[in-house]
Amino acid sequence: MKIIDIRNVNFKYRDELILENITFDEDSPVITGLWGRNGAGKTTLMKLLSGQEREVSGDVCVLNAHPFNNHAVSKNISYLREDHHFGKSWTVKDAMYFASLFNENWDQEEADTLVEQFKLPRKKKIASFSKGMHTMVQLVIGLASHSKVTIFDEPTNGLDAHARKQFFQALKKSYDKNPRYILISSHHINEIEPLCEKLLIISDKSIKFHEPIEYFQTQGVSMMGKIEDIKSVVSSIDILETAQIMGRSKVMANVAMTKELKESCERNGIQIEKTSMQDFLVNITS
Ligand SMILES: Nc1ncnc2c1ncn2[C@@H]1O[C@H](COP(=O)(O)OP(=O)(O)OP(=O)(O)O)[C@@H](O)[C@H]1O
Numbered sequence: 001m002k003i004i005d006i007r008n009v010n011f012k013y014r015d016e017l018i019l020e021n022i023t024f025d026e027d028s029p030v031i032t033g034l035w036g037r038n039g040a041g042k043t044t045l046m047k048l049l050s051g052q053e054r055e056v057s058g059d060v061c062v063l064n065a066h067p068f069n070n071h072a073v074s075k076n077i078s079y080l081r082e083d084h085h086f087g088k089s090w091t092v093k094d095a096m097y098f099a100s101l102f103n104e105n106w107d108q109e110e111a112d113t114l115v116e117q118f119k120l121p122r123k124k125k126i127a128s129f130s131k132g133m134h135t136m137v138q139l140v141i142g143l144a145s146h147s148k149v150t151i152f153d154e155p156t157n158g159l160d161a162h163a164r165k166q167f168f169q170a171l172k173k174s175y176d177k178n179p180r181y182i183l184i185s186s187h188h189i190n191e192i193e194p195l196c197e198k199l200l201i202i203s204d205k206s207i208k209f210h211e212p213i214e215y216f217q218t219q220g221v222s223m224m225g226k227i228e229d230i231k232s233v234v235s236s237i238d239i240l241e242t243a244q245i246m247g248r249s250k251v252m253a254n255v256a257m258t259k260e261l262k263e264s265c266e267r268n269g270i271q272i273e274k275t276s277m278q279d280f281l282v283n284i285t286s
Helices: 042-049 094-101 107-115 131-142 161-177 211-218 227-233 259-267 277-284
Strands: 004-012 017-028 029-034 057-062 075-082 149-153 181-185 198-203 207-214 219-225 239-245 248-256 271-274
Touching: 004 042, 004 227, 004 239, 017 042, 017 207, 029 042, 029 094, 042 057, 042 149, 042 181, 042 239, 075 131, 094 131, 107 131, 107 161, 131 149, 131 161, 131 239, 161 181, 198 211, 198 277, 207 211, 211 219, 211 277, 219 227, 219 259, 219 277, 227 248, 239 277, 248 277, 259 271
Parallel strands: 029 181, 029 198, 075 149, 149 181
Antiparallel strands: 004 017, 004 057, 198 207, 219 248, 219 271, 239 248
């Protein structure tokens, strides 16, 4: 059974095409990072996967079923986003109680441990919490639910560095204990890189890449030298960006950092280094 199977999906808000011909699948538990520039359609894709929006055409299949308006499948999907509302008078204790009723794989021990770790007061109203504390309540629910498909939409927005680190550690621990499909969006690729086994990149309304993290760890190089020398080692179509620095050319290229390429650069007097993943992604989606 495929966990996710998305075929030729198009989605519009009114007449505006937001996602076009989206196709990807996943058949094993994995932590996948979702990256794209502002307005690229990350939240929209997450809403389609969690059954909160319906595709205009194509087929969205999650856990072998169409998730839109389908409680049988959506009970196995957790979608956590910043503006989630809790009941006005709810405390953490209430939120955890309701979450335990709606999530059949709920792990109370993990929820208790996380509430302690995040130092969330159990009996105070969530409505009186700071923005970061409010987010933490959702993160605890997202993790302790152990849903087969768990989707975190920019989960660390508004969290301080310490809380972000705690969340990432908790996510890894929870996943190791119970591997499942986890999709996590973030603009800060460096933060999620150590956690992710794959990256899903959206650009121009479509999936640009759905690759293991290792692909992004080798792809994308920065070269400095004479442009004619650089063009002798990489093809012009792989050149993403060129700048002039003190009479020399600085080029970012969409090629893998291989031993052969390093050696060719050495022979041609070209300095070469791996670009940061963030720079590479920004350039490849420009
Ligand atoms: N309810 C809506 N009605 C109309 N258009 C919408 C709606 N929600 C989102 N959009 C549009 O859909 C596009 C994709 O938005 P989406 O929120 O999915 O992007 P995103 O990648 O999550 O962006 P960001 O990184 O800024 O959060 C944007 O152009 C946005 O304006």
